[in-house]
Amino acid sequence: MITLTASTLSADAFAPFGQVLSAASAARQFTINGGNTERFHDLAELSAGADGRLIVSLFRGQPRALPFAVSMLERHPLGSQAFLPLGERPYLVVVAPPGAPPSPASVRAFLAAPGQGVNYAPGVWHHPLLALDAVSDFWVIDRAGPGDNCEEITLAEPVWVQRP
């Protein structure tokens, strides 16, 4: 039985998979609006490809019981996918590097802290939304357009993910 303890989500640790969206992960911040507002600038590489467009949706996720058996992953080869939590609860982010179908050993798990969003780069393997503790709402920015933008893979064996 493969078990995996989620680690702390940070921009550096998540860099192979995409970006973390938070004030702390901003490469640039500056004051605007006559000093009233701080802008944490350009947090993520959003993409929809030449023939797609970016859309914003609301995902209302039911909480998952832990430990959670990750038995499948998916990827969106034609565009990015960002999750921005509306609430102040943690959630799980489970990913594997883009490219070849992932092995259970290549799966990585992160515990997102309240206020941290994530943006999956195109083609990054990830598990669908993994809300924790209570029903949780997320703004999701991803691609609409032609073509098959969701490929799923079943792992050779499940990876049981638990929180730290």
Ligand SMILES: NC(=O)N[C@@H](O)C(=O)O
């Ligand atoms: N299917 C869908 O829109 N959601 C997934 O892509 C997900 O990552 O939650």
Ligand code: NI
């Ligand atoms: Ni997805």
